[in-house]
Amino acid sequence: MSQYHDPANVTNPEHAEHHIISPATYIAVFVTLLIFTGITVGAAYIDLGILNPIVALAIACFKAVIVILFFMHVKYQSRLVKLTVAAGFFTFLILITMTLTDYMSRAWGLW
Amino acid sequence: MSAHTIVNLPDQRTATMPKRNYINNEDGILSWLFTGDHKRIAMLYLVSITFFFFIGGAFAGLIRLELLTPQPDLMASDTYNKFFSMHGIVMIFLFLVPSVPAVLGNFLIPIMLGAKDLAFPKINLLSWYLYWIGGLFTLTALVLGGVDTGWTFTTPLSTHYLNTHVVTAAVGIFIIGFSSIFTGLNFIVTIHRMRAPGMTWFRMPLFIWANYAASILMVLGTPVLAISLVLVALERTIGIGVFDPTKGGDPLLFQHLFWFYSHPAVYIMILPGMGVISEVISTFSRKRVFGYTAVAFSSVAIALFGFFVWEHHMFIMGVSNYSALVFSLLTMLVAVPSAIKIFNWAFTLQKGSITFETPMLYAFGFIGLFTVGGLTGVFLGALGMDIHLTETYFIVAHFHFVMVGGMLMAFLAGIHFWWPKMTGRMYSESISKLAAIVTFIGFNMTFLPQFILGYLGMPRRYHAYPPEFQVLNVLSTAGATILGVGYMLPLLYLGWSLKYGAIAGDNPWQATGLEWQIQSPPLTENFTEIPVVDHDAYDYEWLEHKTAQEVTTVG
Amino acid sequence: MDNVSVATQPHTHEEHHHVSLPQHRHHFETEEQQREAGTFGMWLFLLTEIMFFGGLFFAYLLYRNWYHDAFVAASNQLSIPLGAANTAVLISSGFFMALGVWAAEVRKKGLLVLFLVITTVLGFIFLGVKYVEYHEKWEKHHIPGAHFDISEFVNPQAYGLKEQPLAPDMAAKTQIFFSLYFAMTGMHALHMIIGIGLLVWLTWRSYRGEFSAGYVAPIEYFGLYWHFVDIVWIFLFPLLYLINRHPGQ
Amino acid sequence: MHISPVLWQFLVKWLNSSALFPREASTIAPYADALYFFLLTITVVGLILVAVLVFGFAIRYRKERNPVATQVEGSTLLEATWTIIPLALFMVAWIWGALLYFRIYNPPTNAMNIYVVGKQWMWKAEHPGGQHEINALHVPTGRPVQLTMISQDVFHSFSIPDFRVKREVIPGRYTTVWFEATTPGTYHIFCTQYCGTNHSVMIGDVTVLNPEDYQKWTQGSTSGTSLSQNGERLFASMGCNSCHSGSAAARGPNLAGVYGSKLQLSNGSSVQVNEAYLRDAILNPSQHITAGYAPIMPTYQGQISEDGLIDLVEYIKSLKSNYRVQQTLTTSQSNQAAPTTPGTVNP
Numbered sequence A: 001m002s003q004y005h006d007p008a009n010v011t012n013p014e015h016a017e018h019h020i021i022s023p024a025t026y027i028a029v030f031v032t033l034l035i036f037t038g039i040t041v042g043a044a045y046i047d048l049g050i051l052n053p054i055v056a057l058a059i060a061c062f063k064a065v066i067v068i069l070f071f072m073h074v075k076y077q078s079r080l081v082k083l084t085v086a087a088g089f090f091t092f093l094i095l096i097t098m099t100l101t102d103y104m105s106r107a108w109g110l111w
Numbered sequence B: 001m002s003a004h005t006i007v008n009l010p011d012q013r014t015a016t017m018p019k020r021n022y023i024n025n026e027d028g029i030l031s032w033l034f035t036g037d038h039k040r041i042a043m044l045y046l047v048s049i050t051f052f053f054f055i056g057g058a059f060a061g062l063i064r065l066e067l068l069t070p071q072p073d074l075m076a077s078d079t080y081n082k083f084f085s086m087h088g089i090v091m092i093f094l095f096l097v098p099s100v101p102a103v104l105g106n107f108l109i110p111i112m113l114g115a116k117d118l119a120f121p122k123i124n125l126l127s128w129y130l131y132w133i134g135g136l137f138t139l140t141a142l143v144l145g146g147v148d149t150g151w152t153f154t155t156p157l158s159t160h161y162l163n164t165h166v167v168t169a170a171v172g173i174f175i176i177g178f179s180s181i182f183t184g185l186n187f188i189v190t191i192h193r194m195r196a197p198g199m200t201w202f203r204m205p206l207f208i209w210a211n212y213a214a215s216i217l218m219v220l221g222t223p224v225l226a227i228s229l230v231l232v233a234l235e236r237t238i239g240i241g242v243f244d245p246t247k248g249g250d251p252l253l254f255q256h257l258f259w260f261y262s263h264p265a266v267y268i269m270i271l272p273g274m275g276v277i278s279e280v281i282s283t284f285s286r287k288r289v290f291g292y293t294a295v296a297f298s299s300v301a302i303a304l305f306g307f308f309v310w311e312h313h314m315f316i317m318g319v320s321n322y323s324a325l326v327f328s329l330l331t332m333l334v335a336v337p338s339a340i341k342i343f344n345w346a347f348t349l350q351k352g353s354i355t356f357e358t359p360m361l362y363a364f365g366f367i368g369l370f371t372v373g374g375l376t377g378v379f380l381g382a383l384g385m386d387i388h389l390t391e392t393y394f395i396v397a398h399f400h401f402v403m404v405g406g407m408l409m410a411f412l413a414g415i416h417f418w419w420p421k422m423t424g425r426m427y428s429e430s431i432s433k434l435a436a437i438v439t440f441i442g443f444n445m446t447f448l449p450q451f452i453l454g455y456l457g458m459p460r461r462y463h464a465y466p467p468e469f470q471v472l473n474v475l476s477t478a479g480a481t482i483l484g485v486g487y488m489l490p491l492l493y494l495g496w497s498l499k500y501g502a503i504a505g506d507n508p509w510q511a512t513g514l515e516w517q518i519q520s521p522p523l524t525e526n527f528t529e530i531p532v533v534d535h536d537a538y539d540y541e542w543l544e545h546k547t548a549q550e551v552t553t554v555g
Numbered sequence C: 001m002d003n004v005s006v007a008t009q010p011h012t013h014e015e016h017h018h019v020s021l022p023q024h025r026h027h028f029e030t031e032e033q034q035r036e037a038g039t040f041g042m043w044l045f046l047l048t049e050i051m052f053f054g055g056l057f058f059a060y061l062l063y064r065n066w067y068h069d070a071f072v073a074a075s076n077q078l079s080i081p082l083g084a085a086n087t088a089v090l091i092s093s094g095f096f097m098a099l100g101v102w103a104a105e106v107r108k109k110g111l112l113v114l115f116l117v118i119t120t121v122l123g124f125i126f127l128g129v130k131y132v133e134y135h136e137k138w139e140k141h142h143i144p145g146a147h148f149d150i151s152e153f154v155n156p157q158a159y160g161l162k163e164q165p166l167a168p169d170m171a172a173k174t175q176i177f178f179s180l181y182f183a184m185t186g187m188h189a190l191h192m193i194i195g196i197g198l199l200v201w202l203t204w205r206s207y208r209g210e211f212s213a214g215y216v217a218p219i220e221y222f223g224l225y226w227h228f229v230d231i232v233w234i235f236l237f238p239l240l241y242l243i244n245r246h247p248g249q
Numbered sequence D: 001m002h003i004s005p006v007l008w009q010f011l012v013k014w015l016n017s018s019a020l021f022p023r024e025a026s027t028i029a030p031y032a033d034a035l036y037f038f039l040l041t042i043t044v045v046g047l048i049l050v051a052v053l054v055f056g057f058a059i060r061y062r063k064e065r066n067p068v069a070t071q072v073e074g075s076t077l078l079e080a081t082w083t084i085i086p087l088a089l090f091m092v093a094w095i096w097g098a099l100l101y102f103r104i105y106n107p108p109t110n111a112m113n114i115y116v117v118g119k120q121w122m123w124k125a126e127h128p129g130g131q132h133e134i135n136a137l138h139v140p141t142g143r144p145v146q147l148t149m150i151s152q153d154v155f156h157s158f159s160i161p162d163f164r165v166k167r168e169v170i171p172g173r174y175t176t177v178w179f180e181a182t183t184p185g186t187y188h189i190f191c192t193q194y195c196g197t198n199h200s201v202m203i204g205d206v207t208v209l210n211p212e213d214y215q216k217w218t219q220g221s222t223s224g225t226s227l228s229q230n231g232e233r234l235f236a237s238m239g240c241n242s243c244h245s246g247s248a249a250a251r252g253p254n255l256a257g258v259y260g261s262k263l264q265l266s267n268g269s270s271v272q273v274n275e276a277y278l279r280d281a282i283l284n285p286s287q288h289i290t291a292g293y294a295p296i297m298p299t300y301q302g303q304i305s306e307d308g309l310i311d312l313v314e315y316i317k318s319l320k321s322n323y324r325v326q327q328t329l330t331t332s333q334s335n336q337a338a339p340t341t342p343g344t345v346n347p
């Protein structure tokens, strides 16, 4: 059994090599972030109707994702860490969607 | 001791406590206050939560005393309101939430996994200090005059209509919340990262699974409580208006956020107890837990589904009726994994070889009382029924059945089960059995009448009540007295055993967990060498084999 | 009685041979295990932060939908140039933090200290700008509470604004916007302040050379925290500043 | 639920005469009790089942009788059984509970309406005919009664256990509940939501009268002016009629017949006008602008008490034509008791 020769009991899905990300990557990410900040400010001045908040949030999500993946090294982390990050956002989504079931349907009926 | 137990104490004439163990490893009060040892921290927690339990219990006693008569005679309304608020706050946040995890979990999780300590010993100690800072805030609120919000802090009552020490109490709970978060975080990391070689996920004792599930709830749920309390405090101090209907805020939003934590919190309060029951039932029937995977996964399922049902505390509060429908359905679903566990425990007994030591008696108590408590939870989850039952003594009875009949019984089962391991001493079996029976009887006398009262319509948090409810209330108060005595007993004989109890030896129950294979009380580092695990949890054949071998090598 | 009676094998971690560093804690079997535990623990902590801010974000979402006009009008009171500049400052700060982690990993003490100092300075700049913004709110009576004043929203022309006037009942709801604005940016700023405190401490330790010999964990964990604070701002900026910048169209 | 009527009668009688069971005094109560007994049966059967298993095994397999345990792994069949059976029972409870819930929270259209205002620490009931009661409520038997409730301060909860109805009374929003009383008598009203110091004295009695007695009571205790008459006065004194004058050139829409109609809003949606909508239209007018009008109506937030709002709402509900509005416009500040509005129904 594999776990015998692994004193840290770091079974594979939970394990990743330490990976050093080069400054070049950081610079690329940094520039992308600045560009997208510009885009999101610009987009705010254009009337896209319902799309305005969607675009703004999409850009924010994109920026957050690249920060998480590169600045926070998640791209090079074990699956466990990736799952953990996902679980956090998933619970946040539960909070939002399940609470919204109340607020959205309050107007539906008499009550 | 009857011939039919499995208690296996060493020969008391020659038995000695291990020379070196975590208790006598270092001396002086400071060595305890600055310890990083999970076992010592667990003992610190044990003392602390016992202290708070009796504070909460004293409030319960006073509540019951006031309710002896229908008239508001013993104390003023405000005082009564402060008493049940403090009773709820102290019992939940300072006693029940940390009870099994912070005491037994802290002590046992690393040992059961074959690790030398939790992943972050300093954070573990920090948790304990946070617990106390929060506890002191709560006590301060109490000393300064108390809070009378109820433990639920309902807005706008808590934000605009009370001039008691709400902010102090909120800060206290906020801090205790972080204590709980750090405990949960420590457990999760430890369980993922510190398992001994060979300790695969499905070899872990079910106690670990249960605590793992509860830890997830602590980590993900507690911050939402924190933010809702922060908003309440801000509302009181600078009037930000997020929950204030006169400013356009929605007071129900507070309840959504509060119960988003506090429903999962009830599972924080029961899951670790369920873990204890798995260990105890298995040990005293000498049998692997029936359907190990089903029990393990049902813990995780409860944790997961536990996040989806909070609105059942708000069914009549003006939430959308359609959404109530959804939450009612999910409430029914979350009840199923608990049923699965109950039946698995029952079938663990089948074909076992059962003995009835004290922990086992408490575990039987748990099964019966939790079944009643859980099934009455289903009454409340059924929408139309909840309309009549909500905010009455039926609720009070429901949650005392699950929390006191369930978790507290489980906690006592666990304390009695691991006491010899934690202290190296054995308590007297006969008096402890008596205590178990007294608590069971007292408990039923206290809380069964409350179901009837609830259906009759007696509202909770009532200082005075119509006279026709008196008979049942008297019964309940009488029961509470018996219950109180039942809870004093362990304090006495366990305290006594610390000095005079028989030396327990390594494995008095002949149990299989890793914790039983080391000396009691354990060494500071638990294992001199990290064990390699080559058997499943609850493998009694392995234990027999091992014992046989030891006898031959020693003999 | 020997205290380990589980089937123990003569232990094998020599095979893996990890250098035993002074920071290695006794209860971890290996350095690797300790590092991974730390990262994982830090991430779990960040999960709690997600949920903590999550409650605020939900409140924002709810009231934005209920009182959209008030939110638009109130949001237009915020200065986009300041907000955008501050976003850039914070992103840069995050960038230098990332470089700091890199510098520690490649064991360059001078660079590490430099990057941490830049990170700290940028953090201070961010807070400074925030102070300017808060101060403006104070002068305009936009701080929720007794001094809150809605006349600017009811009668924007009088204040030289091009906004559509709001009905008084809607204008009153701008207070909720500002409540959330202060709660959210305030919580964020609090995290920044705590972060800067830690940064100063870490900078000093780096200066003493503690993190340029292969032991980078504290820098790494702190980096995670700092980036998380960035991410919160990445969402706050569009939500609070950029809701609707074309009044009357 | 089909229980033999004789058995049911017997059961009800027995339970009613013992103090362990609340009286069944509304048409809803039997439905609630049926579900209660269903759930009780599940509980008792479930508990017995668990007890039989636990004690059965504990006795049969105690160490004396069974010194050596036989290891068993588990059984998928059994797991499935005890997943599916409780699940099925819980699903029944869910559907049954939901049906009851919608029954209790869905008033019949012909229900008579009584307003209830909760505040720390009393209940105020306001009948459309102008009868006001504190911590008391008089209702007739055999007629569905709808309560439209609101709180002036914190959450309260209006509960009549013997009717098996209860509903939270919330600040800032109307909630409703309904019942039809069956048996004359007095029953408790409790405030069940913790609302501060005197929560436990926020109680009262609901007196159920048979229709004739009720008729007598309404006549005997009227305050002289009905709610809508009060409303009419407010309507004039607050200056509502300056905009809602009912003429074609008025700045505000014509309010006659607006209650119960479907309004087209300027944001494209449409709403059914009920009490809650009317109340909100007065307090937060700009949140739902009627199509074709400018958002000029001022807010009356903080200027009218909940009682005043109820009067206004009743008045607008009662407006079947513009006749009265125009009348008040000419008499302007009318202090004298206004003549009865055509179309106002006495309860």
Ligand code: HEA
Binding pocket: B152, B266, B267, B269, B270, B312, B313, B314, B315, B331, B332, B334, B335, B336, B338, B339, B340, B342, B343, B370, B371, B372, B373, B374, B375, B376, B377, B378, B380, B381, B382, B386, B389, B390, B391, B395, B398, B399, B402, B403, B406, B407, D042, D045, D046, D047, D049, D050, D085, D086, D089
């Ligand atoms: C340890 C704590 C704990 C636990 C475990 C539970 C478990 C459950 N609770 Fe409870 N609950 C509380 C603590 C707890 N609760 C508290 C403190 C409150 C009040 C808070 C306040 O307002 O102050 C409360 C209130 C509460 C309410 C809100 C009532 C109201 O305010 O109106 C509801 C409503 O749905 C509910 C439901 C449930 C359900 C469905 C479960 C389920 O998880 C139960 C599942 C268990 C079983 C179902 C038993 C096992 C089943 C069997 C053995 C099967 C039997 C066999 C057959 C049917 C064949 N609870």
Ligand code: HEA
Binding pocket: B053, B054, B055, B056, B057, B058, B060, B061, B062, B063, B064, B084, B085, B087, B088, B089, B091, B092, B095, B096, B149, B150, B151, B152, B396, B400, B403, B404, B408, B446, B459, B460, B461, B462, B463, B480, B483, B484, B485, B487, B488
């Ligand atoms: C862990 C949780 C926990 C525990 C263990 C208990 C334990 C007990 N609780 Fe409590 N209870 C709650 C959690 C808990 N409770 C919560 C959350 C509420 C809701 C609060 C709210 O509405 O906000 C509540 C509310 C509550 C009420 C309702 C109050 C009301 O709504 O007006 C009542 C009434 O009977 C009650 C009774 C009891 C009793 C008799 C015990 C007994 O089990 C306690 C027995 C223990 C002792 C008695 C202590 C030992 C003896 C001594 C220290 C000697 C001195 C004692 C005396 C002065 C007699 N509790």
Ligand code: CUA
Binding pocket: D118, D119, D120, D121, D155, D156, D157, D191, D192, D193, D194, D195, D196, D198, D199, D200, D202
């Ligand atoms: Cu009003 Cu309780």
Ligand SMILES: [Cu+2]
Binding pocket: B262, B263, B266, B309, B310, B312, B313
């Ligand atoms: Cu719940």
